Structures are given as structure tokens and as C-alpha cells.
Amino acid sequence: MNFHEVRFPVSLSFGSVGGPERRTEIVTLSNGAEERTTPWAHSRRRYDAGFGMRSLDDLEELIGFFEARNGQLFGFRWKDWTDYKSCLSSGTPQGTDQRIGTGDGSTTEFRLSKTYRSGEASYSRPITKPVEGSVRVAIGGDEKQLGADYSIDHRSGMVRFSSPPQIGAPLSAGFEFDVPVRFDTDRIEASVASFSAGEIPSVPVIEVRI
Incomplete structure (x- = not known):
């Protein structure tokens, strides 16, 4: 499996948003009742690392980490500060x-x-x-x-x-x-002007099955 045993910088994951995701299939019957099932035995976590960016130095560190992982190609470790x-x-x-x-x-x-x-x-x-x-x-x-x-x-x-x-x-x-994850995008869009103005890039991260 394409996975690097390296942890995403904890100073950048602190402040990120995200958590567990489930998939539920719901069928509404003719009498109005519901049948609910799930194809997933385990939840899957999603995060947005963009919220952990606080400075241009942070953004540069993120881009370096992103490039070293080749975008979505290689997975990595992620510290979920709400559950670790x-x-x-x-x-x-x-x-x-x-x-x-x-x-x-x-x-x-x-x-x-x-x-x-x-x-x-x-x-x-x-x-x-x-x-x-x-x-x-x-x-x-x-x-x-x-x-x-x-x-x-x-x-x-x-x-x-x-x-x-x-x-x-x-x-x-x-x-x-840690949570095994990968980037959920092959592109990071950010500009010095927008970042300085308080806007943050979206950096989606998703859990991978090991």
C-alpha cells in the first residue's frame, strides 16, 4: 500500500475540523415507515486541515508536506485532537x-x-x-x-x-x-493576499482503510 509512516505536523492539525462519517441507506416504504441499513462496518473520518493554517509559514509547511506525499498518492498519519x-x-x-x-x-x-x-x-x-x-x-x-x-x-x-x-x-x-489518511485533493489553492485577509485554503483529508 502507498503509505508513508510520517505524521502530519501536529501544529497544523490542531485547529482543523472534521470527524467520523457513516453511510446509511434509507428506504421509505409505502406506509411511511423506513428501513435503514448500512454497507459500512466501520466509520470513516474526514478532516479539513485548512483551518489549522495560521501564518504563511504554516502554509509553506503544508505545501512541503503535500508535495512530499505526491498529493493523494501516499497516505500518512494524522492526529485527531478530539480522539487520539x-x-x-x-x-x-x-x-x-x-x-x-x-x-x-x-x-x-x-x-x-x-x-x-x-x-x-x-x-x-x-x-x-x-x-x-x-x-x-x-x-x-x-x-x-x-x-x-x-x-x-x-x-x-x-x-x-x-x-x-x-x-x-x-x-x-x-x-x-493516529488515523491513517490521505489528501482528498490533488490541488491546493491559496494566495498570499487572501490568506493575509483571513481567508483559508480548503485542504480536505480523508481516512484510508489499512
Whole structure:
């Protein structure tokens, strides 16, 4: 896959706008009732990086990053300031934050995930771009040691245990994470005059599946 393991400048993503998008297909029946379905198992996030531009220096940094990615050709990491931790934004990730699986005595690989809950409903989001140095893993609430007990693939979000967790053991993890994205345009339009006057360029960014 055409993906660069580099993060979009966080000083520029701070102040951007965007969030999750869903696709819902709605059919209105003859009696006025609705049938709603979705072809998407997971949400997809969109952002506009233009709102993070505060100076001409920022604009120059953006253009440099855009050119290095060849426009839409190469994906990259994006920090979503509204949702980038396994815990609350004000907290520090702990090994017991998110349940990522249950030991079966043979499986050694488990994917990081984050669960969103509201009432009785929940959604489990796969995490494919954890931030290096931020991941903490626990088995049965007992935090394990990176390197000795497990390893992390920061390109895919997979946790690999050195030996299979015992049957029934709850596996959990805490982490910070990025969103895999690409530019959603092959063109950036901006002028010194309009930027100085307070107008900002539109720089759409869209999540990619990994």
C-alpha cells in the first residue's frame, strides 16, 4: 500500500475540523415507515486541515508536506485532537483501558481496538496506527513488559505475545493512536493576499482503510 509512516505536523492539525462519517441507506416504504441499513462496518473520518493554517509559514509547511506525499498518492498519519487516546483525552493510557481479546491457549496475535459505548449499544473500532512508545498491554489486569512478554507492530496495530495467553484470560491495552489518511485533493489553492485577509485554503483529508 502507498503509505508513508510520517505524521502530519501536529501544529497544523490542531485547529482543523472534521470527524467520523457513516453511510446509511434509507428506504421509505409505502406506509411511511423506513428501513435503514448500512454497507459500512466501520466509520470513516474526514478532516479539513485548512483551518489549522495560521501564518504563511504554516502554509509553506503544508505545501512541503503535500508535495512530499505526491498529493493523494501516499497516505500518512494524522492526529485527531478530539480522539487520539484509549482513555479520556484528559487521562493517561493504562494497560486496562480497552479490552482487545480473550486468551484461547493458542492465539498469540491480537489487534488493538477502541470501543465506544452509549447505553446498551457499542462499536469496536480497529486501531491500525498506534503511536510508538505509548502502548501498554495487560493480561488479567497484570501489565506486561514490552519486548519480554509482547511486541507491537506500529504499522498495523497488532500485538504479538511471546507465548499464547491462557484460556479465558482477558487481554487489554492502553495507547495513543493516529488515523491513517490521505489528501482528498490533488490541488491546493491559496494566495498570499487572501490568506493575509483571513481567508483559508480548503485542504480536505480523508481516512484510508489499512
